Amino acid sequence: xxxxxxxxxxxxxxxxxxxxxxxxxxxxxxxxxxxxxxxxxxxxxxxxxxxxxxxxxxxxxxxxxxxxxxxxxxxxxxxxxxxxxxxxxxxxxxxxxxxxxxxxxxxxxxxxxxxxxxxxxxxxxxxxxxxxxxxxxxxxxxxxxxxxxxxxxxxxxxxxxxxxxxxxxxxxxxxxxxxxxxxxxxxxxxxxxxxxxxxxxxxxxxxxxxxxxxxxxxxxxxxxxxxxxxxxxxxxxxxxxxxxxxxxxxxxxxxxxxxxxxxxxxxxxxxxxxxxxxxxxxxxxxxxxxxxxxxxxxxxxxxxxxxxxxxxxxxxxxxxxxxxxxxxxxxxxxxxxxxxxxxxxxxxxxxxxxxxxxxxxxxxxxxxxxxxxxxxxxxxxxxxxxxxxxxxxxxxxxxxxxxxxxxxxxxxxxxxxxxxxxxxxxxxxxxxxxxxxxxxxxxxxxx
Numbered sequence: 001x002x003x004x005x006x007x008x009x010x011x012x013x014x015x016x017x018x019x020x021x022x023x024x025x026x027x028x029x030x031x032x033x034x035x036x037x038x039x040x041x042x043x044x045x046x047x048x049x050x051x052x053x054x055x056x057x058x059x060x061x062x063x064x065x066x067x068x069x070x071x072x073x074x075x076x077x078x079x080x081x082x083x084x085x086x087x088x089x090x091x092x093x094x095x096x097x098x099x100x101x102x103x104x105x106x107x108x109x110x111x112x113x114x115x116x117x118x119x120x121x122x123x124x125x126x127x128x129x130x131x132x133x134x135x136x137x138x139x140x141x142x143x144x145x146x147x148x149x150x151x152x153x154x155x156x157x158x159x160x161x162x163x164x165x166x167x168x169x170x171x172x173x174x175x176x177x178x179x180x181x182x183x184x185x186x187x188x189x190x191x192x193x194x195x196x197x198x199x200x201x202x203x204x205x206x207x208x209x210x211x212x213x214x215x216x217x218x219x220x221x222x223x224x225x226x227x228x229x230x231x232x233x234x235x236x237x238x239x240x241x242x243x244x245x246x247x248x249x250x251x252x253x254x255x256x257x258x259x260x261x262x263x264x265x266x267x268x269x270x271x272x273x274x275x276x277x278x279x280x281x282x283x284x285x286x287x288x289x290x291x292x293x294x295x296x297x298x299x300x301x302x303x304x305x306x307x308x309x310x311x312x313x314x315x316x317x318x319x320x321x322x323x324x325x326x327x328x329x330x331x332x333x334x335x336x337x338x339x340x341x342x343x344x345x346x347x348x349x350x351x352x353x354x355x356x357x358x359x360x361x362x363x364x365x366x367x368x369x370x371x372x373x374x375x376x377x378x379x380x381x382x383x384x385x386x387x388x389x390x391x392x393x394x395x396x397x398x399x400x401x402x403x404x405x406x407x408x409x410x411x412x413x414x415x416x417x418x419x420x421x422x423x424x425x426x427x428x429x430x431x432x433x434x435x436x437x438x439x440x441x442x443x444x445x446x447x
Contacts, residue, residue, distance in 0.1 A: 050118035057105075057115040057122075064102040093186075097126075104129035107140060110148035120151050127161045131168050134178050139171050180207055199286065201240070216243055224342055238374065242348070245373060267294045272358045296380035299353045324351040324363060332368055340386065341375030341396030348372045352379065354386060354394070369394040 012020075033041065063084065066072065072083035085095040101122075105112045111128050114120035128147040132140050143164070150163045168175040184206040192200040205213060220239035223230070230238065247253060253261050268278035271291055281294035324332065333346045349370040355361030369386055371379065375396055378384040383399035 053118045053121055054116060057112065057125075060098070060102040060105055061112070061116075063098065064106045067099060067103065100133060101126055101129050104132050108132060108144040108147075110144045114148055114151050121157065123157045124151060124160050127157060127164055131164050131175065131179070134175050134182070135168070135171060143167060143171075183207060193286070197287065197289065224344075242373065263297065265289065265294045265297055267291070267298075269358070272298065290381075292380045295356055295358070296376060298358065299350065299356070299376070324368065328363070328365060328368070331365055332370055335365065336370040336393060338370065339372040339375055340369050340394045341371055341378065341384070344372035344375075346370060350376055352376055352386075371396070 036044070063080075067080040072080050075083055075087075077083035077086065080099045081092060081095040084090060084099060085092050088095070090098070105115070105125065108128060111120065111125055115122065115125045124147075128143065132143055135143055146167055147160065147164060150160055155163070165176065168179075183204075187205055187209070189201070189203040192202075194200060217236055217239045220242050221232075221235040223235065228235075248262060264284045265281050266284075267281035270276070271278040271281060272294060274291060280288040281291060282288050329351065332351060336346075338345060339349050349372050351368045352371045353361045353363065354367050354369060357363060361367050375384070379386065379396070383401075385397050385399075386394040387397050389395055
């Protein structure tokens with residue numbers, strides 16, 4: 001379609017070259033990949049990766065030139081990052097980072113050359129530029145050479161970061177301290193909600209805070225045996241949820257509105273009973289959720305009854321406890337010993353009502369079983385059931401559709417007494433005076 005040799009020999013203008021690049025990408029993206037053999041497909045992936053780094057280098061080279069000319073001013077922008085944010089649909093933070101990278105690369109010829117040749121990734125280049133921006137001007141050439149030589153020897157981003165950090169410490173120990181302060185100033189956390197109700201979390205932490213978080217995550221995200229089918233990403237998400245649950249259950253968080261913070265769901269009593277016709281349950285922060293999630297939370301929760309006149313006028317507010325008492329929880333731990341599904345320790349577990357209290361189930365030992373958060377979720381949302389064995393203890397059974405045997409990592413003897421204070425004395429513990437970290441606000445409407 002294109003006579004590339006003639007085009008290059010003719011030295012077309014920059015606009016023509018960019019048009020040619022766009023046309024080549026259009027042809028590539030329209031190809032039927034089912035007609036490409038696997039070996040060629042793999043080679044194409046590696047080639048496109050290398051060329052992507054080269055395109056990134058050229059884009060940043062042009063961004064640096066655009067900034068040097070202050071060309072963004074003619075577009076009515078107040079800065080290069082403002083112009084880039086608007087022109088490319090980036091956040092201000094993303095745009096600022098790219099402008100800084102472009103400026104630093106223009107002063108690091110060896111690093112720029114490796115990136116332009118596709119021998120270095122943009123992530124690796126940013127490791128170098130972030131340190132160069134704080135290093136004395138006289139030392140940047142040494143950093144540039146060291147980084148290029150490290151990349152030439154073959155290395156990934158992690159090992160390059162280690163080499164750059166070692167260089168920074170030798171050059172001037174204050175560089176790492178300055179970097180920590182810069183990271184601390186840029187700390188942030190943002191939250192969003194997807195169309196399916198999922199919550200997205202984007203956080204940036206200083207090195208120490210990040211290390212604490214990663215250490216806690218590592219402790220809670222290990223696979224639960226060979227039968228654990230969760231992906232690493234799912235295990236990390238579950239670990240984040242577990243950290244939040246333990247924080248709420250600890251009773252150590254500051255009071256909010258005079259109460260210990262807890263997850264609150266508001267649900268119509270008819271909806272909770274599964275009768276239909278009522279509004280969906282709603283979290284205070286997250287909006288509508290399915291009825292079974294509300295029923296799961298209500299298994300071991302404090303309940304506030306709100307009697308409504310119509311849809312908006314409260315007539316009466318009362319409180320009833322549906323959580324197990326401290327004595328019941330101790331007896332439950334003695335009997336069950338661990339989660340009756342996976343063997344998780346009692347501190348990870350809640351008391352599940354076999355027959356839900358909204359359907360008349362009693363909050364007594366015969367109608368309770370210890371389940372960790374994951375197994376409890378499986379019961380309420382994925383069709384798992386509990387079956388009593390000959391010792392009148394419960395065992396979690398998967399649905400027949402899974403074709404799996406029950407999990408067998410259960411203790412056969414009672415658990416040892418916990419080292420932590422008992423729930424009756426631990427502030428905010430299960431059965432403690434402040435109540436559980438799960439709260440159901442039930443709305444009743446008179447007939």
